[in-house]
Amino acid sequence: MLFHVRMTVKLPTDMPAEQAARLKADERELAQRLQREGTWRHLWRIAGLYANVSVFDVPDAQALHDTLMQLPLYPYMEIEVMALCRHPSSVHADDR
Ligand SMILES: O=C(O)C[C@H]1C=CC(=O)O1
Structure with a gap:
């Protein structure tokens, strides 16, 4: 099942730089492992924002x-989720 996920990162301004870098x-x-495993199908930066649009399978x-x-x-993200299903006009057979 595919989900469209928007993540907006909001790190506290007073978080120590080393802690932010570690996180x-x-x-x-983890994001790269999930992409290699096929769980995190798309990961796109939203231009101009510390936010991304992703598709999870x-x-x-x-x-x-x-x-x-x-x-x-x-703990530092606002997350919005939309469940996706196949569009009847899609030409992509692998849409699920
Ligand atoms: O940078 C982000 O959008 C937040 C998060 C998602 C993947 C990743 O590496 O960091």
Whole structure:
């Protein structure tokens, strides 16, 4: 099942730089692993914002929730989720 997810990162302005750098490095490592595994299908920066638009491929909403909660930056993100289903006019056979 595909989900469109928008994540907006809001790190506290008083967070020590080393802590922010560690969180971002850990986030990057997990994000790249999930992309290699096929769970995190798309990851796009929203131009001009510390935010992204992503597409996750997971079995259900619970699996998406569990995945998002694992993200190191989760406590510092606003997250909006939209469940996706196949568009009848789509020419992409692999849309799910
Ligand atoms: O930078 C972001 O948009 C937040 C988060 C998502 C992937 C990643 O590496 O960091």
